[in-house]
Amino acid sequence: MSVPLPYYLALSAILFTIGVIGVLARRNVIVIFMSIELMLNSVNLTLVAFSAFLGDVAGQALVFFVMAVAAAEAAVGLAIVIAVYRNKQTVHVDDINILKW
Amino acid sequence: MVSHRNPVICAISLIGNFFCLAALYLLLRAQLLAVLEIAVYAGAIMVLVVFVIMLLNIGEETRTSERFSFRTIVGGVLGFGLLLELLYLFVFTHYTAPPLAMHRDAPLVGTVESMGQALYTQYLFPLQITGVLLLAAVVGAVILAKRRLS
Numbered sequence: 001m002s003v004p005l006p007y008y009l010a011l012s013a014i015l016f017t018i019g020v021i022g023v024l025a026r027r028n029v030i031v032i033f034m035s036i037e038l039m040l041n042s043v044n045l046t047l048v049a050f051s052a053f054l055g056d057v058a059g060q061a062l063v064f065f066v067m068a069v070a071a072a073e074a075a076v077g078l079a080i081v082i083a084v085y086r087n088k089q090t091v092h093v094d095d096i097n098i099l100k101w
Numbered sequence: 102m103v104s105h106r107n108p109v110i111c112a113i114s115l116i117g118n119f120f121c122l123a124a125l126y127l128l129l130r131a132q133l134l135a136v137l138e139i140a141v142y143a144g145a146i147m148v149l150v151v152f153v154i155m156l157l158n159i160g161e162e163t164r165t166s167e168r169f170s171f172r173t174i175v176g177g178v179l180g181f182g183l184l185l186e187l188l189y190l191f192v193f194t195h196y197t198a199p200p201l202a203m204h205r206d207a208p209l210v211g212t213v214e215s216m217g218q219a220l221y222t223q224y225l226f227p228l229q230i231t232g233v234l235l236l237a238a239v240v241g242a243v244i245l246a247k248r249r250l251s
Contacts, residue, residue, distance in 0.1 A: 002203045003128065006191050011125075013187035015118075017180045022103035024176030030108050030154055034115050037146065038102065041122055044134075052129040052211070055204030057219040060211060063134055064220065067141050068231045072238030074146045078153045079245035085157050 008049035015042035029081050029091045033074070040070050108154050112147060119143040130203075131211035 015038060022035030044063045051059025084096055102114045119142045126135035209215060220228050 006194070008125070008129075009191045010188060013184060013191065016187070017184035018103055020183055021176050021180035024179060025173045026103060027172070028108055028159065030150060030157075030159065031103070031111050034111055034150060035103060037142070038115065038118065041119070041142070044138075045122060045125060048126055048129050048131050048134060052131065052207040053203055055206040055210055057210050057215055060131055060134055060216060061219050061224050063131075064137070064216070065224075065227060065231055067137060068235060071141060071146055072235050074149055075238050075242040076245065078149055079242035081153060082157070082246045083248075091157060091159055 005049055005053050009046060012042045012046045012049070015039075015045065027092045027094055029084075029093055029096070030078075032093065033077055033081075037070060037074070040066060108159055109151070112151050112154060116143050116147050119147070126211075129211070130208045133211060133213045133216045 019035045019039035019042060022038065023032050026032055026035065044066055047059040047063050047066075051057065051063075081091060084098070085091055088096060088098070090096065102111050102118065105111055105114070119138055123135040123138040123143075126132075126138060204210075
C-alpha cells in the first residue's frame, strides 16, 4: 500500500508555491537562491513520483540532470554574489542595481 | 524557511527539507536519487551556501518600516493564486482520473543498476554535456569570485 500520486503532486505544488513566495517576498539574495533550490526540488519530487507510478526511468534520469544543473547554478550564482558583495558591500536586491542605467 | 529573517536558520531548515524529500524518494523506491539528494543538495550545495553566508557575515534582514510591504503583498497574492491553481488541477484530476497504483516495476526503476543503464546508453550525450556544463560552471565561478568587477 503506497501513498497515492495526487498527494505527492499536491505536496510538490505547496513546496513550489513556498519557493515562489520566497523569491518574490524576500530581499536577501542568498535566501532567494535557496528558494530557487526549493522550487527545483519540488519539480524533482513531481518527476520522481511520475517515474515511480509509470515505471519509467526517464523521469529519474531527468532529475539527475536537474541536480547537476542546480549544482552548476549554485556555484556560479554564489560566485556572482561574492563578486557583487565585494563592490557594493550588500546582498539586498534593493541595493544591487549595477545592471540598471 | 522563507519566513525567518536569519539566513543561517533558513539554510538549516532547507537542509531539513532536503532530508524529508530524500525520505519521500525512498518511499517512491528511488534509492539512488535519495542518496544523491543528501549527498549533492544537503552535502555540497548547502555547504557552499552556508559557507558564503558565513564568509559575507550577513546579519538579519532589516525589518521594513511597514509591517506588510508592497513586495510581501504581491508575493503572497501571486503565490497563493498559483497554489490554488495547482491544487485545483490536482484535486480535479484526482476525482476524474481512475486511481493509479504504483507501477509494479517501480522498485526496479530506481536502482543504481537501472539508472546507470539508462544514463550510459540512452542518455549518454546529455550526460557528457552535463560534464562540460559543470566544468564551465566551475571555471566561471572561479573567475567571477577571483577578479574584481570594475
